[in-house]
Amino acid sequence: MTWTSQTFGGEARTDAAIRTALPTASRSENLRLTLLYFLPNYLKGVFRARPRVGRLVARLDPGRHGAETMRRLRRRHGRGPVVVRGTSGPTLLVLDAEDARQVLSGPVEVYAVDTWEKVSGFAAVQPEALVASHGRQRTARRAFNDAVLDAGLPVHRLAGHFLRVVGEESRALLGPEAEAGLTAGQIRERVERVGRRCFLGEAAADDEEFSRLLGELLAEANWMGARRWRAARTRRLRRRMMQRQARYLCDADPRSLTGLFRTAPRGPETAPEGQVAHWFMALGVVHAAVVQTLSLLATHPRHHARAVREVREADRRHGAHTVAGFEAMDYVRACVQDAVRLWPPVPSLMRRTTAETRWRTAVAPGGVNVLVPAAFHARDEERIDYAHRFAPQKWLDGTAGEDWAVSPFSRGEARCSGTELGILLATGFVAEFLRGGELAVAGVRLDPGRPLPHGFDATRLRIGYRPCPAPEER
Template structure:
């Protein structure tokens, strides 16, 4: 397996050995596939977590970098020869490069989204992508620190989180219980209040995402999948026809669109992103519960923001930079998308070597963000690195993507996750069980939610004396 290089043949990209390819497949590609690319497979994810594939895969990548040097290594990927990017500078080259060259519509994404939403932005290229990106950016307020509907959305996030904080929270909340409320928050914010209790919509979407994990391999289920998608789109159409003005669908009429935009085809991907919100919320709560100093600082910041601007307000959110940094670092430690896939549409140069167009490129984001040989905060909870700009300046630290392919909803995901977590810090104590997190020990490479319990107990206020 080789990739052509410079025309004069003076430089060649290193190629992984059979043994390296086997170990990479078993220790990195296969575990990620088994866990579920588009939606978690709970039972398999639980089994995979016991093997700690994150540690094994990242250790192998460090060994490969020492052996082959800084340049990308040609490995056997799921859809052919793939450049495995092991150097931070090369990661920046890919993420900062134009999407016309480093295209996002890889075989895996196109195959998976053909089941769920074939018109989604992430499975588009060229003119289609330009039109759909403009629409997504406009509705999601991409690049703006606060969404125009942030006040309403933060109130919803607070309400859904507060609904969890009853007596059962003292015994411990499961990740599934948090997910149900995050999904309800998403339906209210994205489709409007009329969709708040439409659990059937979420169930149908979940069924499609579970099928997307198979990347189109189960062709005998194609008819059933089409019927499921048709039912989901019919339910979605109800909310688009009479759009709630305080929802994302209510912003459709003012967003730029053209014949290739497919506005209704973008919604499913937003709901898929709720998986990132859910994972980041759970991880942030677990980290704060196990790191008393961080918890104290974040809780004090929330209290000060509430006093100065009111609870669950856009201004209050902006006054919580430390809590936002906690959320961002939780996503760095256990990124929602551990690998960033691209395909090249033209020749690309890697120092003295050249790879032809049509080559797959894989940036292992989880590896770069936990690369202890490069960053000194790799295995600890370090929100301060987002506050002082260290993490933001490092393009290899990309929990939500970077550059032209950066998720349009990055800022909105941060707002919803921060608003949800903030509710747990208002007048209560956090505890965590089922995961091993310690402020003075390296944090684990994998985060298993199967046994996780987030405990919450309201502060006991002493009774007033007569």
């Protein structure tokens, strides 16, 4: 039996009928998947990390157990996808790399990104955000985001200024206190300051209140609208944040993203001011990429030595904090990309189908959730031989880049518009730590001689930095 639109018309769709079309997880499998995958990821925070809860969850090693559960499902049910009970109903869990490519390369009109989780979560922060949009609204907002963020281009048109900003903010961390160890929180504060300067302009550099308000809204978004009694407070927070943001939009800094609004395509459904919060939310990905890359380089001497040589050569030939210098840092960029492959900041890519979709011999109806577990596919040891090791060379030779199942920034039409910009900011940050200093790390165990852990707990992380003595001091 296959799924058809007649079989599943509107509310007539039932779980029992779904089970006749594709393999379905048993009750015990669903329970295990919920306890070891869905629940831990929810508790850690979908929109904003919950450090204390994350520390407790990390002890349970949910990444490893979740991956084991998915491998068991694949062995028992085949390539799938497998129907499981997701957070908002029946969900197709994509366990095969080719199926992952089908979803990610498919049109967003069919594999829509505005799932219940995103719409309900972003309602508290930015209901007009691109990722919570569909149809004409999404088309208009995507065009605007792509234009402002220079999506798909190797470097942003303002890259020179942005790299100088990153250099200044990262150097501010490398004082005497860095030798004792920098926390992930200290690095996050500087990354947020980079975001305020690059996105809103120099006038916003010290506006920590804007970042605080956004942080509170993202923390509320974790509840996905469940705490309705806090709706009035959430509206007040958002109004205050938008008022602060409006200051920088009215007199936009030409060296910031807001300074590019005037020339970007827009229409009645674009909501330019409604796109900014999501860019700041994406700074969480930049922050994760920075701390993960630095931790890996600090514990992998061979990769560290190569990255240092590349930064020094790029600086010698092109100068520090230059676009040409950044373009010459292929290996450092690959290190950043592999760090987020190993521990994707967004471990699950959610979609909802708006029309029938075919999965080999089965046809699934529209209106079904689809989950691509990006973290699982990026560490699928049964498919890729570099699953659990630091392998930046796989990005240099195209192996990882051509593998659609390895998708830390998503792929296809739903690929993040700011992918290139995010990599630029993270690479610039990492490069500053490699200029004339030694790295050390504490609080995480990353042994190059053993498989890397599935989880990365930054709550106890300390990244130490000690300037190398000048030649005459040696």
